[in-house]
Amino acid sequence: MNGNSRGGSGGTRVLVLNSGSSSVKYQLLEMAGGAGDRLASGIVERIGEVPEIPDHSAALKQVADELAAQGLGLDSPELAAVGHRVVHGGTRFTEPTLITDEVVAAIERLVPLAPLHNPANITGIKVARALRPDLPQVAVFDTAFHATIPDYAARYAIDTATADAHGVRRYGFHGTSHAYVSRATARLLGKEPAEVNTIVLHLGNGASASAVEGGVCVDTSMGLTPLEGLVMGTRSGDLDPAVIFHLSRVGGMTTDEIDTLLNKRSGLLGLCGDNDMREIGRRMDEGDTAAQLAFDIYIHRLRKYVGAYTAVLGRVDAIAFTAGVGENSAAVRQAALRGLGSLGIEVDAVRNAVRGSSARLISAPGGRVAVAVVPTDEELEIATEAYALVST
Missing domain, CATH: 3.30.420.40 (ATPase, nucleotide binding domain)
Structure with missing residues (x-):
């Protein structure tokens, strides 16, 4: 070629x-x-x-x-x-x-x-x-949809010359999913993407959140790598950077060992030994305290990002859950948004319990913020973008 x-x-x-x-x-x-x-x-x-x-x-x-x-x-x-x-x-x-x-x-x-x-x-x-x-x-x-994030959200507060020399900044990932879901959410509401401010919660074994303002991404939870942000199946998400120094100096761990710990032996797996939310739910039902704590930590981090992105956007029109956990776990959706009525966010328990393969609303009727479950389709997004490019 x-x-x-x-x-x-x-x-x-x-x-x-x-x-x-x-x-x-x-x-x-x-x-x-x-x-x-x-x-x-x-x-x-x-x-x-x-x-x-x-x-x-x-x-x-x-x-x-x-x-x-x-x-x-x-x-x-x-x-x-x-x-x-x-x-x-x-x-x-x-x-x-x-x-x-x-x-x-x-x-x-x-x-x-x-x-x-x-x-x-x-x-x-x-x-x-x-x-x-x-x-x-x-x-x-994967990073392209997040390229619109302004510098004040993309840059870390470290020495600028060092950051620039090594490409250290927030890139974000799962971009094709966030792009697809944000547009699909607007369609579900009968509006153009430019009219809708959406918080997208991509919750799978890897998990990320994004703040999408009028169809344009203005912030996302993953950073230089997919490690930052939400609690994930095997990744820690946010933590004090000094934990790494502590594990090296006090724990005697090598860089590779710490990398493996944070990416493959942390998150839900590190907290309770399981990274499958269905199994964690089963264990919680049996009174397993480790599974309950892992779930609570997962939800707490998720709620923090919902609150943060509500502040970033100023006005939130919709919250969209997607990917394996987001699309299938009614318990995660309910817990993540519980008690946020003062922000106009309310989940209807009956709607939330209904399973389905198509995009649907689960918010309470009359709620100020639409809450949706929107199955992602990253392959369709890739095909759409590729076809648009070669057919022009």
């Missing part, structure tokens, strides 16, 4: 690839008329662990074979583009970007900011470009 080609075949389909270190998730979507119909989806796992899938090249070939078996092969003229999820775009990539050799090199230079994610994303890009060098390929960055 020469880096200058755009969708010229008249194709209306986008293949979305999410390449992880040991897996490749894919979805093929039909974008004609903005439909976003899902034609195929799947995941290739255990890359490098089993003989038949030794590397990402073999994994992408398996994806191609699975699509071809359904009559949806990569050689189809109806394919307009491949959209790639890329975790970190730094300050350079703030919108969907047509992939060129120069872009790949720039993403590689960002690896120190996302050493666990960007390398796998890059591998997926390189393999996909090799399979279809003639096809436009688009990078969609």
Whole structure:
């Protein structure tokens, strides 16, 4: 691919690839008329662990074979583009970007900011470009939606020269989810995104909050890395930075050991031994005090961010829960917003208890702030952004 080609075949389909270190998730979507119909989806796992899938090249070939078996092969003229999820775009990539050799090199230079994610994303890009060098390929960055955060919210209060030299600032993550959910919430309310101020709560094993003012992100809980912010499944979220020095000086822990502790052995798992909210709920019902405390800490942090972002936005029109926990745990939603009636935030217990797969309101009738459950669709967001770029 020469880096200058755009969708010229008249194709209306986008293949979305999410390449992880040991897996490749894919979805093929039909974008004609903005439909976003899902034609195929799947995941290739255990890359490098089993003989038949030794590397990402073999994994992408398996994806191609699975699509071809359904009559949806990569050689189809109806394919307009491949959209790639890329975790970190730094300050350079703030919108969907047509992939060129120069872009790949720039993403590689960002690896120190996302050493666990960007390398796998890059591998997926390189393999996909090799399979279809003639096809436009688009990078969609997790950090891009948060690029609009003003400097006073994005910068940390450390020496400016040091921060600039090492790229230390708030980048935020889960951006495709926050973008999709904030717009979907506006649609649910029958309004344009520019008319709505929304607090989005993306609560999965990884969790983040964002303050979205008129469709534009003005603050988010994750920072330089996905470690900052809410209590997560295995990540600590916010803590005193001096904890790290203390563990090093007093506990004798190495940097790598502390990194592992905070990212993989903290959060709900570190507090009670479980990072599955369903299991924690079951244990709470049985009177397990460790599970109860973990839940209470999780909720306390969540409520603090709701309050903080209410202050940041000044006027909140909606609060949207999304991702695995946000979409499925009525107990988390109820507890997180309990007692906030003075802010115009009230959850209707009956509405909240109803399960469903579509966007829905769970706020009390007449409440000043709409409370919604909005299933996220990051693949559709990536496809939408990629198709918009190559079809112009």
